[in-house]
Amino acid sequence: MTFSSRPLAVFDIDGTLVDSRASIHRAACEAARDMGLPEPDYDRVRMIVGLSLDHAMAVLEPGLDAEGLARFVAGFRASFNRMYAEGHEEPLYDGAMDHLRRLHRDGWRLALATGQNRRGVARNLARQGWAEIFLSSHCAEDGPGKPDPAMLHAAMAACNADPASTVMIGDTAHDATMAVKAGVLPLGVAWGFHTAEEQIAGGARHVAKSFGELNVVLDGFARSYA
Structure with missing residues (x-):
């Protein structure tokens, strides 16, 4: 070839x-808050950026079961959807x-x-x-x-x-x-x-x-x- x-x-x-530093941290915090979890600090969130979302959220909250992880991922996506609906663009x-x-x-x-x-x-x-x-x-x-x-x-x-x-x-x-x-x-x-x-x-x-x-x-x- x-x-x-x-x-x-x-x-x-x-x-x-x-x-996208601020928006990714915000989405992770909102997803955690919706589930009653402590909001992760930026230093924890920055380390998972670049991984696929499911993998990243599992690393961020390793104690979640499959159902909890699915909710956490959905909450992260929902936060971004709200941001974009409000006209946000990184x-x-x-x-x-x-x-x-x-x-x-x-x-x-x-x-x-x-x-x-x-x-x-x-x-x-x-x-x-x-x-x-x-x-x-x-x-x-x-x-x-x-x-x-x-x-x-x-x-x-x-x-x-x-x-x-x-x-x-x-x-x-x-x-x-x-x-x-x-x-x-x-x-x-x-x-x-x-x-x-x-x-x-x-x-x-x-x-x-x-x-x-x-x-x-x-x-x-x-x-x-x-």
């Missing part, structure tokens, strides 16, 4: 491109859209790999310009969630890429571990849910402190790959 000569950048969404991080446009203009292929469900992915692809920029999108509803490498394997297949030409860019150790398992370059960003140290422990080769720094790292990868 002949692969494309253009590099592929696969992006996480929450905490990498979109600032903002992009400053510089995110310019960064994506710049990569697209420079010939990179772009894809998404996220712990969101398909409905959440569709909501994000409705953002101005996203549907034209991203060649494919992959989420936990499509199969195993992070840190299983299934989403990255699917992204490479959809974009005619191999591991040597692919970079995974995320903000959590789950993203980095997924990348390592898929044999692609794991890169992190410092402005999301996990610390740089946590991401490096998960396998991240570099954690960028800005989109400008990320551009430099990706330029170096593109040169070495070419």
